[in-house]
Amino acid sequence: MGEYKDSLHEFEGDSDFFPPPPRHRVGRERIHIQKSSVCSRAYFVVVMAFFHLYIINIIALLLYVHYNTGSGEQDVPLEKSAGSPRAVPAEHQTPSSTAHLSPEMSFQLPRLEGIRVGHVQRVSIVPDRTHNMRTLSLKPLLFEIPGFLSVEESNVVMQLAQLKGLTHSSLLTNPDQEEQLTQDELFSLLDLNQDGLLQREEILSLSHSTDGSWLSSYNLRKIHTGLETNPSGVLSLQEFKRVSGGVLRYSGAAQGLDGHTKVRQRSTHTRLYLGEGTHHLLKSVRNRVTRLTRLPSSLVDLSEAMEVVRYEQGVFSHAHHDSSPTHPDNSCTHTHLAANTSNQVACRYLTVLLYLNSADSGGETSFPVADNRTYEEEVLGDLSQQYCDKGNLKVKPVAGTALLWYNHLSDGNGWVGELDEFSLHGDCLVTRGFKWTGSVWVNIDPDQQRQERYQRLVSWHPEGHSKTPEHGDFHQDL
Ligand SMILES: *[C@@H]1O[C@H](CO)[C@@H](O)[C@H](O)[C@H]1NC(C)=O
Numbered sequence: 001m002g003e004y005k006d007s008l009h010e011f012e013g014d015s016d017f018f019p020p021p022p023r024h025r026v027g028r029e030r031i032h033i034q035k036s037s038v039c040s041r042a043y044f045v046v047v048m049a050f051f052h053l054y055i056i057n058i059i060a061l062l063l064y065v066h067y068n069t070g071s072g073e074q075d076v077p078l079e080k081s082a083g084s085p086r087a088v089p090a091e092h093q094t095p096s097s098t099a100h101l102s103p104e105m106s107f108q109l110p111r112l113e114g115i116r117v118g119h120v121q122r123v124s125i126v127p128d129r130t131h132n133m134r135t136l137s138l139k140p141l142l143f144e145i146p147g148f149l150s151v152e153e154s155n156v157v158m159q160l161a162q163l164k165g166l167t168h169s170s171l172l173t174n175p176d177q178e179e180q181l182t183q184d185e186l187f188s189l190l191d192l193n194q195d196g197l198l199q200r201e202e203i204l205s206l207s208h209s210t211d212g213s214w215l216s217s218y219n220l221r222k223i224h225t226g227l228e229t230n231p232s233g234v235l236s237l238q239e240f241k242r243v244s245g246g247v248l249r250y251s252g253a254a255q256g257l258d259g260h261t262k263v264r265q266r267s268t269h270t271r272l273y274l275g276e277g278t279h280h281l282l283k284s285v286r287n288r289v290t291r292l293t294r295l296p297s298s299l300v301d302l303s304e305a306m307e308v309v310r311y312e313q314g315v316f317s318h319a320h321h322d323s324s325p326t327h328p329d330n331s332c333t334h335t336h337l338a339a340n341t342s343n344q345v346a347c348r349y350l351t352v353l354l355y356l357n358s359a360d361s362g363g364e365t366s367f368p369v370a371d372n373r374t375y376e377e378e379v380l381g382d383l384s385q386q387y388c389d390k391g392n393l394k395v396k397p398v399a400g401t402a403l404l405w406y407n408h409l410s411d412g413n414g415w416v417g418e419l420d421e422f423s424l425h426g427d428c429l430v431t432r433g434f435k436w437t438g439s440v441w442v443n444i445d446p447d448q449q450r451q452e453r454y455q456r457l458v459s460w461h462p463e464g465h466s467k468t469p470e471h472g473d474f475h476q477d478l
């Protein structure tokens, strides 16, 4: 304190000796100069610091971009070689157009983009035209594709299902004559390769339908015997009519004699194989599903057969999931061969639901929690009919329209992840008429290695020559 006072006095004393104004001014200027120089240095430091940060940011950004495109470039060939050759080819897949991938490289399953509800995108599912695909919901990822089948094609699928035979339905208990086939139609449906002749294989392909009601085993045997005794080994339409005379009439009688149940089942179903040797329309359905989903064709080819269901008036189905939760103790029904667990569950990555007719009234497909903010099972109650009224999203059946939805989320690495709880759905009550649907499921094991093992196992036992290369390819994809 004392020193301070002294120096203060000294200063004051100094000011007495020298003329105050100039001295003062110099002092002030000096102080000003010093202040401003201190200030500018601070500014300089701050500015430089920001400048460096800025430069470092830019460099980091450039490095980031460079690094990202670098790893992206590695991804592109994989995707191109794995995805595009499958997605691009038309109805006929070209086995030769495959790049070779080592099995260790992880294959990414293509997944369609929903963008937003109501978004419409053009998709190519048949070679000569495009279809509109509209996003109906994002949770689950659900699309609607009108005109997936023409009305005529839908009719043929229904007829094929009837020909194969719907479980629990019979002619006797269903006097509706409109669904009966003429002999010409029957011949056409039996003639899988449409060459105007019935080969032995084409007739035998029906022998699996022991549950069928359209061709009883008696009639099947009759046709088969007719073919065996025919010197040419094939049946023309005329010969078919001769040996199968009254097939449909006998069919009803045979059912009665067999003592088949006369209780009219309310919902009936059958399975239609979509693979080699089947009706060309069914093969086309398979190809359309492949093109729509952009999945490797062999994944679709190895999936379960299409299920055709007829819902009668007064019928509904409870809300359910098509696939099962992923669980290490479970193995998929389709890859069970390659697994070592006892629990078998259905693993259906996605569903393509085809409306084969437009139900007169009712029969909507309801997604009770579609795009809801949360999923709470308790709120849904017993998941019976009532969910239909409460349903967030209801789709009216229109002949030929297809719905596509993913039953599983992605696992983040381009493979099948958890079951999407939001894919819950059910069929509302059919209030008038019939509803016909066809369900195509693409089976993929959430365990990628098991799926690969299964593919390898299957490819060792090719069923047909034409299949071998495709299966071969698929390994390389995986
Ligand atoms: C299957 O599992 C059992 C025990 O859980 C094991 O002993 C057996 O070696 C396994 N088989 C294969 C083929 O992995």
Ligand SMILES: *[C@@H]1O[C@H](CO)[C@@H](O)[C@H](O)[C@H]1NC(C)=O
Pocket: 368, 369, 372, 373, 374, 375, 376, 377, 379, 380
């Ligand atoms: C739908 O979302 C709302 C709001 O989050 C929630 O209260 C309701 O329980 C959800 N409904 C179902 C069925 O989960």
